[in-house]
Amino acid sequence: MLFLRNNRNLVPEQLHKAEREPLFGICDAALDAVIHASRPRAVIGIGRFAHGRAQIITDGQVPTAYLLHPSPANPTANRGWADTADQTLAPWL
Template identity: 40%
Template sequence: YCPLVFMEESSRNRTPDKLPAKERETLVAICDAHLQTVIRTLDPDHLVGVGVYAESCLKRAVQIEGARAKVSRILHPSPASPSANKDWGGKVTRQLQKAKIW
């Protein structure tokens, strides 16, 4: 969704949802516009968000576009997520199978 990386002075990753409101609003508007263009151009049957944030961005874009794409979510592979630290590949495969993508 957002091809940029934001780093704290400590080298810690700062996710877009943690940016100050004004910066986040500007970034989201640009990323949403691009995502809507991609959805309109490709007209996909299915979209998969990697994590809750990406899923919510996809749902918002699909709704705005009035697209027919089904939106699903898979587990984000973040080291901060205890669920993702064990059998991430197996869990994601099962999520994709449940969504009838795999």
């Protein structure tokens, strides 16, 4: 999903609470349904936000891992991203 305000990208934490809370409920329910239907070995959150939501939804029932989100806003995050992703995902492959 993409959220824009004044032509600028907003991360979910930047949404007003009145916008954010209903959205979290809908998205959390959808992710929970996908996790239960697919029964993955692990859920990998790409970025801190996604990882945090995955941890809340899985409630320890499915292992979660964090993978740094590649971002144009943080060029450092893009350096060596493929290698970092390979290392993060290796235990689950």
